[in-house]
Amino acid sequence: MTTSPSRGVRTQRMPREARRRQLLQAAHQVFVAHGFHGASMDEIAEVAEVSKPVLYQHFPGKRELYIAxxxxxxxxxxxxxxxxxxxxxxxxxxxxxxxxxxxxxxxxxxxxxxxxxxxxxxxxxxxxxxxxxxxxxxxxxxxxxxxxxxxxxxxxxxxxxxxxxxxxxxxxxxxxxxxxxxxxxxxxxxxxxxxxxxxxxxxxxx
CATH class of the missing domain: 1.10.357.10 (Tetracycline Repressor, domain 2)
Known part of the structure; x- marks a missing residue:
């Protein structure tokens, strides 16, 4: 288990592909709401209820996440x-x-x-x-x-x-x-x- 410093919640470990799908779903919500330029990795991590290090393990940056x-x-x-x-x-x-x-x-x-x-x-x-x-x-x-x-x-x-x-x-x-x-x-x-x-x-x- 890992702890999200931004939310203080415990993040359950997931298989890599399941986690990737979860992160993409969260990114979809944020990019739809704010567009690429208005979106932030902080908010995407918050919506996904993961720490930023977990997000960066899968996607090195906002651009790569958007492309995926x-x-x-x-x-x-x-x-x-x-x-x-x-x-x-x-x-x-x-x-x-x-x-x-x-x-x-x-x-x-x-x-x-x-x-x-x-x-x-x-x-x-x-x-x-x-x-x-x-x-x-x-x-x-x-x-x-x-x-x-x-x-x-x-x-x-x-x-x-x-x-x-x-x-x-x-x-x-x-x-x-x-x-x-x-x-x-x-x-x-x-x-x-x-x-x-x-x-x-x-x-x-x-």
């Missing part, structure tokens, strides 16, 4: 999006499933969604680069669907893939405030229809 949390959320979201892209060979249903994944993720945890897409470190080269790589990966996946269904050149298909991903992202963010009026299923289907009808304006050439 961001990576965790992007991994969770990536799994949803990849499952959607792989769920069917029908491109219309694939677009619908992919857009639905954005809504499903924000419905599960709107703050995790905002940490990815509204981070106050988007201008940071490393962190912004991580988020851009994430966005690019799935925009490219959507672009492959667009190219297959329209025969558009790769550059044009990628531009449309970016546009469709952006439409899903932004509409999902605003849907959170309307969820009492519009269900998740209704919202994702509405945006999917809009997206698919847009793709349908570019028929394959024989």
């Amino acid at each position: 949390l961001l990576d965790q959320h992007m991994d969770e979201f990536s799994a949803l999006l990849q499952q959607a892209l792989n769920s069917t060979n029908d491109n219309k249903l694939r677009v619908r499933a992919t857009i639905h994944a954005y809504y499903e993720f924000i419905a599960r945890d709107s703050q995790a969604f905002r940490l990815i897409f509204e981070s106050d470190l988007l201008n940071d080269e490393e962190i912004g680069g991580r988020i851009e790589a994430f966005n690019a990966k799935f925009a490219f996946g959507i672009a492959e669907v667009v190219a297959e269904d329209t025969n558009l050149p790769p550059g044009q298909a990628l531009l449309m893939g970016r546009a469709l991903a952006g439409m899903a992202q932004v509409s999902a963010r605003y849907w959170v405030d309307l969820r009492d009026e519009v269900s998740m299923e209704e919202a994702s289907k509405l945006v999917s229809r809009l997206a698919w009808r847009g793709i349908g304006r570019f028929p394959k050439e024989s």
Whole structure:
């Protein structure tokens, strides 16, 4: 057992991975409440009910903790999006499933969604680069669907893939405030229809 000097409580020993999950949950609360710049390792340790030395055993600094949390959320979201892209060979249903994944993720945890897409470190080269790589990966996946269904050149298909991903992202963010009026299923289907009808304006050439 160890004692937290800041709270005077006894901290039960945990397996390393369980402790890491606990610390990331505490960090999530603090970063959501205050953003990166307003958060402190002192407060994260206090929320986790551990001493600062325990926190620093797992994460050497606030930046590393923030990156670990961001990576965790992007991994969770990536799994949803990849499952959607792989769920069917029908491109219309694939677009619908992919857009639905954005809504499903924000419905599960709107703050995790905002940490990815509204981070106050988007201008940071490393962190912004991580988020851009994430966005690019799935925009490219959507672009492959667009190219297959329209025969558009790769550059044009990628531009449309970016546009469709952006439409899903932004509409999902605003849907959170309307969820009492519009269900998740209704919202994702509405945006999917809009997206698919847009793709349908570019028929394959024989």
